[in-house]
Amino acid sequence: MPQNTADIVGKAGTNFTITIDNGTILSAYLEVPNQPIVALAISGNDQEVTIASLPAGDSTVRLDLVWAPGDSNATVDVGTGSAKVSNPKPIIDDGETPGYVELFGV
Numbered sequence: 001m002p003q004n005t006a007d008i009v010g011k012a013g014t015n016f017t018i019t020i021d022n023g024t025i026l027s028a029y030l031e032v033p034n035q036p037i038v039a040l041a042i043s044g045n046d047q048e049v050t051i052a053s054l055p056a057g058d059s060t061v062r063l064d065l066v067w068a069p070g071d072s073n074a075t076v077d078v079g080t081g082s083a084k085v086s087n088p089k090p091i092i093d094d095g096e097t098p099g100y101v102e103l104f105g106v
Contacts, residue, residue: 003104007076007090008083012056012105016081019048020063020074020092023099027064030055048079054105061101067094076101 003009010016028040028049040049040061049061065074076090083103092099 003106005102006058006086006104007102008078008085009104009106010054010081010083012054014054014082014105015050015052016054016083017044017048017050017079018061018101019044019077019079020065020099021047021077022071022074022094023047023065023067023092025049025063026066029062030059031062032059033057044079051081051083051103054083054103056105059103059105061103063092063097063099063101065092065097065099067097074099 024046025042030038032055042049073094074092078085
């Protein structure tokens, strides 16, 4: 996945949070090619995960989600930190689980 198609781009090593505005995150994992999968801390009313250190190059966050009746699609955003979300912001469709957020560390 090239940098120009990533959902979120930032400087390698930076920390930031990823937020969604609908759905509930049950578990979240950082998946880096050829590295062990890392469980991520969930906060923000179960709608935010923390990336402690953005890996260089391609990586993915897997969000295991549950959807309540009436929930709509979830917009992905950056809560805190200096990483930048793509424009337009990525969407995880209502009912989709897991949802994936593609990252790129420069």
